[in-house]
Amino acid sequence: MLQQMKSMNGALNDKMGIELVELTAQRVVGTMPVAGNTQPYGLLHGGASVVLAETLGSVGSAVHGFPHRVPVGVDINATHHRSAREGVVTGVATAVHLGRTSACYEVVITDEAGRRLCTSRITCALIEPR
Template sequence: MTSDSTDAVDRLGPMGALNEKLGIRLLEATAERLVATMPVEGNTQPYGLLHGGASVALAETLGSMGSAIHAEQHGRIPVGVDINATHHRSATSGVVTGTATAIHLGRTSAAYEIVIVDERGKRVCTSRITCALIEPR
């Protein structure tokens, strides 16, 4: 992890109750790239597969945090306006890793592609999020 990434992770502070319940661990964070892990266990649907909603929550976390890091330098705050996800394969155990890569970092919006892979490096989910960057009230 680079010094900039460590600083950003420290500045972001607590991850919030949902992220704690899901077991999400932020490993790397810059406006351009974020990486986090999440256990499959405890985040499954009734058939024992990783819940699609858990994948989307991981993606939203990464995209929103990246947008927050970027928005900070413009004196703005991010609000999510769109997220989508394509679920490619199931995960039944272990840990998944999400990597968010900036697609667009503008003055009034930010967008990320988030790729979630299993421990074998197989793609589980691809997501995209767009956040508006607004003036704080």
């Protein structure tokens, strides 16, 4: 399943350098380089953290819903605790709720020293594919 999802990474995830390293419905782990994903002051862009969080939560939701349901994001929020200037950040999405029609994940993004940079929550509706 991980190889299948990697081949469907998508243009934005490719541009951001997001790599999936672990994938189950209960837990998804991915990495993203800081380089190329910064704001004008050289810090990791908050929007880049949200892209990573949404990717991980959506992918977990897709695994949970497969093959009868597909995820569509309905809510995401993020609290940025600190930033990074270099290296690679890691996001860990942990399932909070895996239901028949929705899935919710908490995503914690850390730097290489293990410091929490961002906490996010994403909820996806699980709908029948067209």
